[in-house]
Amino acid sequence: MTAATVESHGYGALAYLNGFLAGLERELRELRRSPDRLMALVTAPMLTLVFLAIMLHAGRDDLASFAVLAPALLVLWQMALQTSGDTVESERENGSLEALVVAPAPFPAVITGRITAVTAVSLLGFVESWVVAWLVFGVHVEIHHPSVFLGAVLTTGYATAGSAMALAALFVRTRAARAFQNSLTYPFYVLGGVMVPVSYLPDWLEPLTRLVFLSWSSDLMRAAVGPEPVPDVALHLVMIVLLGTVGAIIGGVLVRRALAEIRRTGTIGHA
Amino acid sequence: MTALRDVDLEIPEGEIHGLLGPNGAGKTTLCKILSTVLLPTSGRAEICGYDVVADTAAVRRLIGIVFGGERGLYTRLTARGNLQFWASLYGLSGAQAQLRVTTLLERLGLEQRADVRVETFSRGMKQRLHLARGLIGDPQVLILDEPTTGMDPVAAQEFRHLVRGLRAEGRTVLITTHDMAEAEAICDRVTLIDNGSILATERPSTLGTWITRYARVRADGVPPERVSSVTAALEALSGVAAVRESAPGTLVVDTAADGAAPEVLRLLLELGITDVATTRPDLAEVYLQVIGKRGMRVD
Numbered sequence: 001m002t003a004a005t006v007e008s009h010g011y012g013a014l015a016y017l018n019g020f021l022a023g024l025e026r027e028l029r030e031l032r033r034s035p036d037r038l039m040a041l042v043t044a045p046m047l048t049l050v051f052l053a054i055m056l057h058a059g060r061d062d063l064a065s066f067a068v069l070a071p072a073l074l075v076l077w078q079m080a081l082q083t084s085g086d087t088v089e090s091e092r093e094n095g096s097l098e099a100l101v102v103a104p105a106p107f108p109a110v111i112t113g114r115i116t117a118v119t120a121v122s123l124l125g126f127v128e129s130w131v132v133a134w135l136v137f138g139v140h141v142e143i144h145h146p147s148v149f150l151g152a153v154l155t156t157g158y159a160t161a162g163s164a165m166a167l168a169a170l171f172v173r174t175r176a177a178r179a180f181q182n183s184l185t186y187p188f189y190v191l192g193g194v195m196v197p198v199s200y201l202p203d204w205l206e207p208l209t210r211l212v213f214l215s216w217s218s219d220l221m222r223a224a225v226g227p228e229p230v231p232d233v234a235l236h237l238v239m240i241v242l243l244g245t246v247g248a249i250i251g252g253v254l255v256r257r258a259l260a261e262i263r264r265t266g267t268i269g270h271a
Numbered sequence: 272m273t274a275l276r277d278v279d280l281e282i283p284e285g286e287i288h289g290l291l292g293p294n295g296a297g298k299t300t301l302c303k304i305l306s307t308v309l310l311p312t313s314g315r316a317e318i319c320g321y322d323v324v325a326d327t328a329a330v331r332r333l334i335g336i337v338f339g340g341e342r343g344l345y346t347r348l349t350a351r352g353n354l355q356f357w358a359s360l361y362g363l364s365g366a367q368a369q370l371r372v373t374t375l376l377e378r379l380g381l382e383q384r385a386d387v388r389v390e391t392f393s394r395g396m397k398q399r400l401h402l403a404r405g406l407i408g409d410p411q412v413l414i415l416d417e418p419t420t421g422m423d424p425v426a427a428q429e430f431r432h433l434v435r436g437l438r439a440e441g442r443t444v445l446i447t448t449h450d451m452a453e454a455e456a457i458c459d460r461v462t463l464i465d466n467g468s469i470l471a472t473e474r475p476s477t478l479g480t481w482i483t484r485y486a487r488v489r490a491d492g493v494p495p496e497r498v499s500s501v502t503a504a505l506e507a508l509s510g511v512a513a514v515r516e517s518a519p520g521t522l523v524v525d526t527a528a529d530g531a532a533p534e535v536l537r538l539l540l541e542l543g544i545t546d547v548a549t550t551r552p553d554l555a556e557v558y559l560q561v562i563g564k565r566g567m568r569v570d
Contacts, residue, residue, distance in 0.1 A: 014362065015362065018359055018362050018364075019360060022359030022360050025355075025356070026345065026348070026352075026356045029348055029352055030345065030347050030348060033347040033348070033388070034347055094342060094343065094345070095338075095340065095343040096342075096343045096345070098303070098306075098308045098336075098338065098343075099336060099338070099343060099357075099404070100360075101307075101308060102306050102307050102308055102331050102334070102336060103331065103357070103360040103361065103408075104328070104331050104332050104360065104361055104362060104408070105361075105362070110360070263308065263309055263310045264310050
């Protein structure tokens with residue numbers, strides 16, 4: 001075969017961007033046609049109803065924000081586990097992994113795009129919770145510090161996507177996605193302070209909870225909703241971003257290692 | 272286990288090259304190494320001068336791969352949606368991507384179903400979409416791993432026509448297949464591979480001479496009660512190597528000397544058997560002879 005002119009031998013920034021955007025767009029199209037993958041969003045309004053009914057019946061209107069925030073954070077984590085976590089494994093099962101790996105756009109960029117799309121969609125859980133509280137119970141949970149709340153949501157979205165990258169890599173390496181998906185839900189709800197603030201948990205658990213970005217997120221969001229000044233905003237935001245970045249780096253490294261390993265061992269494409 | 276051993280193969284630009292061999296022979300492994308899906312443990316392979324291990328990114332821009340079977344497509348997306356996704360991965364955007372996608376859908380005869388979900392497609396349509404996906408990056412080299420698996424004869428015929436068109440465009444095609452007629456019909460050269468080693472690389476017509484370089488005569492419609500007597504008469508002719516009944520009423524006469532075939536034809540006509548023809552061993556026969564009749568056993 002004769003030599004051909006090829007402009008570059010490595011991946012450029014444009015190739016990453018192409019891969020990211022292609023993954024993002026495809027995931028959004030698929031999600032639109034796959035209601036089964038959006039089941040978590042169906043559960044959010046119901047959970048809001050249950051939590052809010054309990055709070056209001058107990059006369060704790062002051063805890064309404066807890067009841068509204070919890071379902072939104074549950075959806076965020078559940079979709080990270082169930083949908084984002086499945087991104088690599090689903091390509092393998094679909095038989096498309098090989099073609100994706102040899103496409104000019106880097107595979108991790110495609111996966112990042114897909115995970116970003118899922119995370120963005122899962123943020124709709126916040127809207128659902130607020131709307132259900134207002135429409136069904138007439139409860140309007142006011143956000144007293146909107147800029148802090150917005151910052152918390154955006155950084156939490158970033159950290160969720162980063163953690164999902166690590167999960168996706170973990171699932172494809174261990175081939176035990178279902179086991180992890182089942183076992184990483186409630187422990188993270190508890191350690192992340194999703195339903196109950198981590199300050200309500202036993203003291204000895206706190207160091208562990210601080211390794212989970214959701215604990216920083218839930219604390220900051222709850223504080224941003226209340227009228228009192230929000231303490232340590234910067235610390236919370238930095239910790240959320242830091243833990244999310246750690247997850248993204250670990251995920252990126254694991255994905256690359258997994259791809260290199262399966263290219264060597266020949267197990268690529270085995271469903 | 273060694274999947275490939277001492278493989279030495281050069282495919283010139285613009286050639287359609289067939290890889291033939293039984294299941295487990297190493298065909299797919301070779302395709303996967305060339306397409307950078309798999310890393311070879313040793314040895315060297317180049318596509319257009321680029322090493323498949325050292326220059327992976329460059330190789331990936333030059334190749335298109337089509338692995339057989341129904342899997343690998345996003346069935347909840349439309350055919351157009353699938354191709355748009357792959358076009359983005361190959362750096363095409365906007366009008367350029369639209370044009371490439373539309374052109375390929377038309378070329379593969381999928382324009383009427385372009386906006387229908389792939390999950391409703393027949394196997395043949397999926398295979399055509401696979402080929403469109405393989406062509407989305409306008410590759411110089413196309414690697415097709417059993418691309419006609421599951422296609423009906425009409426679709427397979429269309430597919431072969433398409434592959435010939437790719438050659439006319441100057442593309443190089445490496446195709447693995449179990450279909451000897453397909454290999455004979457479209458390949459400039461074929462490589463027989465078994466147990467990870469290359470047995471031969473030849474033009475399909477040349478491979479037939481491995482069995483015999485002399486003409487072979489085939490007679491159909493021999494009455495059953497006359498098969499023995501006609502066989503005996505043929506065997507008595509000078510230059511006839513063997514006579515066998517390949518099917519009820521069909522005799523195949525192998526000659527072993529120049530000029531023997533006309534004598535065989537003359538005798539058959541004298542005996543009143545008029546449905547006769549001279550033939551050469553086809554690729555299927557060569558394949559069976561070289562690879563061996565191993566049945567369903569995988570070595």
